[in-house]
Amino acid sequence: MAxxxxxxxxxxxxxxxxxxxxxxxxxxPAFLVTDLDYGVLPEVIGxxxxxxxxxxxxxxxxxxxxxxxxxxxRVLAPGDLTDPLQRAGGVRDEHGRPLRLVYGFAYPDTVDxxxxxxxxxxxxxPALAAYGRFLADEEGFSVVASQPFxxxxxxxxRPAPRVRGLDDxxxxxxxxxxxxxxxxxxxxxxxxxPARAGAPAAAAAARRGAGGAAxxxxxxxxxxxxxxxxxxLVAALLLVALLTARRPAASPPYCAGAxxxxxxxxxxxxxxxxxxxxxxxxxxxxxxxxxxGGSGSVAVPGRVGTAARPxxxxxxxxxxxxxxxxxxxxx
Amino acid sequence: MAFVVxxxxxxxxxxxxxxxxxxxRPDPAASAALERGVPTFRVVALGARGAGKTLLLASMYHQxxxxxxxxxxxxxxxxxxxxxxxxxxxxxxxSKDWPSGTSVADTREFTFxxxxxxxxxxxxxxxxxxxxxxxxxxxxxxxAPGATLQTELLDRIGTADALLGIIDGYRxxxxxxxxxxxxxxxxxxxxxxxxxxxxAASPITFVLTKWDLLGDIDADEDGRLQIVxxxxxxNPGFRDLVEAHSAxxxxxxxxxxxxxxxxxxxxxxGQVTKLRDGHMYPTxxxxxxxxxxxxxxxxxxxxxxxxxxxxxxxxxRGQSRLSPAAALAQLGTYVLGTxxxxxxxFGPSAAGFVGEAVTTLFGVDDExxxxxxxxxxxxxxxxxxxxxxxxxARRKVLREFxxxxxxxxxxxxxxxxxxxx
Numbered sequence: 001m002a003x004x005x006x007x008x009x010x011x012x013x014x015x016x017x018x019x020x021x022x023x024x025x026x027x028x029p030a031f032l033v034t035d036l037d038y039g040v041l042p043e044v045i046g047x048x049x050x051x052x053x054x055x056x057x058x059x060x061x062x063x064x065x066x067x068x069x070x071x072x073x074r075v076l077a078p079g080d081l082t083d084p085l086q087r088a089g090g091v092r093d094e095h096g097r098p099l100r101l102v103y104g105f106a107y108p109d110t111v112d113x114x115x116x117x118x119x120x121x122x123x124x125x126p127a128l129a130a131y132g133r134f135l136a137d138e139e140g141f142s143v144v145a146s147q148p149f150x151x152x153x154x155x156x157x158r159p160a161p162r163v164r165g166l167d168d169x170x171x172x173x174x175x176x177x178x179x180x181x182x183x184x185x186x187x188x189x190x191x192x193x194p195a196r197a198g199a200p201a202a203a204a205a206a207r208r209g210a211g212g213a214a215x216x217x218x219x220x221x222x223x224x225x226x227x228x229x230x231x232x233l234v235a236a237l238l239l240v241a242l243l244t245a246r247r248p249a250a251s252p253p254y255c256a257g258a259x260x261x262x263x264x265x266x267x268x269x270x271x272x273x274x275x276x277x278x279x280x281x282x283x284x285x286x287x288x289x290x291x292x293g294g295s296g297s298v299a300v301p302g303r304v305g306t307a308a309r310p311x312x313x314x315x316x317x318x319x320x321x322x323x324x325x326x327x328x329x330x331x
Numbered sequence: 332m333a334f335v336v337x338x339x340x341x342x343x344x345x346x347x348x349x350x351x352x353x354x355x356r357p358d359p360a361a362s363a364a365l366e367r368g369v370p371t372f373r374v375v376a377l378g379a380r381g382a383g384k385t386l387l388l389a390s391m392y393h394q395x396x397x398x399x400x401x402x403x404x405x406x407x408x409x410x411x412x413x414x415x416x417x418x419x420x421x422x423x424x425x426s427k428d429w430p431s432g433t434s435v436a437d438t439r440e441f442t443f444x445x446x447x448x449x450x451x452x453x454x455x456x457x458x459x460x461x462x463x464x465x466x467x468x469x470x471x472x473x474x475a476p477g478a479t480l481q482t483e484l485l486d487r488i489g490t491a492d493a494l495l496g497i498i499d500g501y502r503x504x505x506x507x508x509x510x511x512x513x514x515x516x517x518x519x520x521x522x523x524x525x526x527x528x529x530x531a532a533s534p535i536t537f538v539l540t541k542w543d544l545l546g547d548i549d550a551d552e553d554g555r556l557q558i559v560x561x562x563x564x565x566n567p568g569f570r571d572l573v574e575a576h577s578a579x580x581x582x583x584x585x586x587x588x589x590x591x592x593x594x595x596x597x598x599x600x601g602q603v604t605k606l607r608d609g610h611m612y613p614t615x616x617x618x619x620x621x622x623x624x625x626x627x628x629x630x631x632x633x634x635x636x637x638x639x640x641x642x643x644x645x646x647x648r649g650q651s652r653l654s655p656a657a658a659l660a661q662l663g664t665y666v667l668g669t670x671x672x673x674x675x676x677f678g679p680s681a682a683g684f685v686g687e688a689v690t691t692l693f694g695v696d697d698e699x700x701x702x703x704x705x706x707x708x709x710x711x712x713x714x715x716x717x718x719x720x721x722x723x724a725r726r727k728v729l730r731e732f733x734x735x736x737x738x739x740x741x742x743x744x745x746x747x748x749x750x751x752x
Contacts, residue, residue, distance in 0.1 A: 015434075015436075017431075017468075021472055022434075022466045022471075023432075023436070024435075024468070024472065024475060025475050036476035037476065038475055038477060039474060039476050039477030040478065042436060042475070043480050046435070047437075062479065063477070094381065094602075095429065095501070095602075096428075096604060097381075097428065097430065097432055098429075098431055102434075
């Protein structure tokens with residue numbers, strides 16, 4: 001899958017501030033310049049600490065084009081300026097601050113990159129040339145369109161990242177975070193929006209930080225106890241239900257003259273094996289009535305659409321099933 | 332057997348109730364609700380590249396992160412604290428260059444909590460401040476095709492609670508020295524500022540940065556400020572802007588120095604350089620916030636409290652659909668977090684109102700409910716006391732903000748731009 005890309009081509013770019021003008025795209029891939037779609041570069045590519053490993057950023061331009069950018073930061077040195085006039089102007093801005101250049105190459109798709117130093121070196125030359133032109137006339141300067149060069153970096157195709165906002169120049173940045181430099185602090189987002197650059201983990205941490213510590217749910221710590229107690233409660237209720245079920249639901253009236261022995265009343269109640277089908281939720285258990293001809297009992301439908309089900313035969317009672325024998329007198 | 336089961340059921344039910352019942356210890360939910368009720372003011376500083384927006388921010392935080400004789404101090408998320416301290420340290424190191432300017436991609440928002448400790452020892456956040464740090468070129472430079480941040484910045488300016496107009500003291504100095512570049516840059520800054528601030532309904536304050544670079548234009552500090560004020564007011568657009576906003580509130584010009592008078596100088600090439608043995612003594616860096624916050628707070632406080640009260644009443648009414656235990660827990664949370672604060676603004680009669688709400692809520696007609704009512708009322712009273720404390724602390728902080736501005740105005744009468752003399 002991974003390939004050293006002899007056919008892959010990268011386009012140099014440069015984002016930098018001048019002595020007077022603020023950060024802007026000085027050099028941009030020709031296809032972005034042609035489409036007037038390069039404004040996203042300075043909004044996503046910011047300076048890191050010089051000497052840090054190259055940064056890899058993925059972004060989508062306002063026109064929806066996906067890009068992979070590999071960048072590095074360089075503080076302008078006198079030797080970077082070939083024009084003696086430019087060199088005489090110094091390497092600081094009008095406020096006495098060092099000038100930082102963010103340059104690198106762009107690849108016109110979303111790929112994972114193992115940047116080769118040689119590619120960044122190759123991008124530096126056109127970047128410095130464009131920067132010299134920029135310093136010569138900052139106010140009248142127009143972006144320079146860069147031409148592609150063959151890449152030596154390892155490119156690995158990957159699925160397009162889920163980037164928020166199709167047309168807002170959103171970006172994600174991999175590689176070294178910017179903490180420690182003047183780079184972006186991922187996290188608080190920009191202008192109240194989502195963070196665009198910076199390590200995603202740092203962004204997440206900062207988002208938590210911005211609103212204070214992530215709220216801890218106090219109920220979570222007690223959850224096992226609550227669940228246990230609730231389970232005990234349910235178990236106890238089931239036990240009660242079971243015990244209640246073992247008792248006759250209602251005592252039939254005593255039969256006149258019948259004794260406690262020799263009678264077998266029909267049993268009305270739930271689920272005694274061999275007697276009735278168990279009731280199901282949403283149904284009412286069939287009501288047991290005496291079978292015609294005294295041959296036993298049959299089930300008839302309950303109120304809620306329960307079909308009558310055949311039941312196992314019940315031994316015929318020796319006495320009327322609608323009454324029970326009176327208990328023997330205690331006297 | 333049945334008896335044992337019944338005992339088991341009762342015991343389990345009691346356990347569940349005890350676990351679900353809110354404890355006496357501070358409820359994190361209530362604390363979170365309290366934090367949620369604290370307003371956030373969005374402050375945007377308008378200034379050109381190099382005007383000192385970022386350094387002012389770092390210096391302001393550095394000075395206000397401890398009380399230092401005040402009743403309040405600032406806190407920020409830790410990653411932001413690290414960044415701000417790093418910038419401040421980088422500036423303070425005289426062996427290093429000035430930090431590079433904020434790049435467009437570095438645009439970010441900082442959030443500060445203004446905190447105070449009440450007599451009880453409780454720490455309160457009385458308000459939050461968000462401060463947008465961005466590249467000044469977004470205001471003054473033309474943007475490349477496909478760029479979007481300038482539009483976002485303009486949106487933020489339009490919805491800000493307060494605007495700080497950052498005027499670069501270095502440009503003023505150049506202007507006073509007859510340097511054409513200074514005059515041109517100052518004009519550029521003022522033009523950008525005027526067009527945006529003229530439309531703003533929010534309070535505005537002008538901040539004159541790099542005050543230390545103007546130290547030798549007059550021996551008297553107010554005399555210096557008067558010179559600068561005269562220069563600025565000679566710009567018709569600036570004068571009109573001040574007059575437009577003066578109709579509603581006081582407009583100030585606050586001179587600040589993020590580094591103080593003994594740290595930097597303008598060298599022979601006209602560039603600002605650090606003194607080799609310079610020491611940082613920031614000047615007035617807390618004053619800009621002190622100038623804008625009381626104005627903003629006054630505007631929003633009443634509306635905020637009214638809204639909170641409305642929400643609290645709605646929630647209390649909603650409790651009647653819950654079980655008494657859950658309703659009690661919810662009531663406590665809301666009284667602590669929302670209703671109480673709102674009620675505090677309505678004075679002592681508020682407690683009586685809550686009592687009535689509780690009575691309605693639980694329907695205490697039966698003698699058996701009296702005990703429960705007393706318990707709820709006790710809880711409400713405790714919450715109300717805590718919230719009274721919060722209000723007192725907040726008032727104290729706001730008075731200190733105002734007092735800071737009054738002291739500045741007493742020392743530098745020219746800082747008051749309203750009512751041109």
